[in-house]
Amino acid sequence: MPLMASGICIILLSACKSTKTPQARPNLTEATSKCDQPIKYYSEKIRSANGQETSFNTEVTINPLNKLINLVSEPPNQDKVAFTVVIESIDCNFNADHTVGQALYHGYINQKDGTTTKIILKLEANDGILTISQGNPEEKGDYVIIISKWEIVHE
Numbered sequence: 001m002p003l004m005a006s007g008i009c010i011i012l013l014s015a016c017k018s019t020k021t022p023q024a025r026p027n028l029t030e031a032t033s034k035c036d037q038p039i040k041y042y043s044e045k046i047r048s049a050n051g052q053e054t055s056f057n058t059e060v061t062i063n064p065l066n067k068l069i070n071l072v073s074e075p076p077n078q079d080k081v082a083f084t085v086v087i088e089s090i091d092c093n094f095n096a097d098h099t100v101g102q103a104l105y106h107g108y109i110n111q112k113d114g115t116t117t118k119i120i121l122k123l124e125a126n127d128g129i130l131t132i133s134q135g136n137p138e139e140k141g142d143y144v145i146i147i148s149k150w151e152i153v154h155e
Contacts, residue, residue, distance in 0.1 A: 035092030038153040
C-alpha cells in the first residue's frame with residue numbers, strides 16, 4: 001500500500017538518474033497546434049502495471065511556451081507532491097481533437113542539492129483516452145496517470 005501512495009513519484013522518477021549537468025537553454029522542436037499550447041490535465045486515478053486502480057487527484061500543466069511542466073498530486077495518506085519539469089525537447093504528433101497520438105517531453109527536474117534528474121514523460125491518446133506515463137522506452141513505468149479532463153490554459 002505505501003508503494004501505491006507514492007505512485008506519482010515512482011512513475012515520474014522510476015527511470016531517472018541524478019547527474020550534475022549545466023543548465024542549457026531548452027531547444028524545442030516544431031509541434032502541432034495541440035503541442036504548442038499550454039494545457040492543464042486533470043486526473044482522479046492512476047493504474048498500476050498489474051491493472052489495479054487507485055483514486056487520488058493530480059493536476060499536470062504542460063506549458064511549451066515557458067518550457068515547463070508542473071505536477072501537483074494528492075496521494076492518499078501522504079503529503080501533497082509538487083514539482084516542475086524543465087522541457088528540453090518535445091516530440092509530438094497529436095491529431096486536431098487530441099484523441100489520437102502522443103507527445104514525448106524530454107526534460108529534467110532541478111533537485112535541491114544542485115543536481116538534475118533526467119525524465120521523459122509520455123502523454124498518449126488512444127481511442128480518446130489520455131494517459132501520462134514514463135516515456136523512456138528502455139524503462140517500464142509502474143503506473144499510468146489516467147486523464148479525466150483537460151483544458152487549454154489562456155494566459
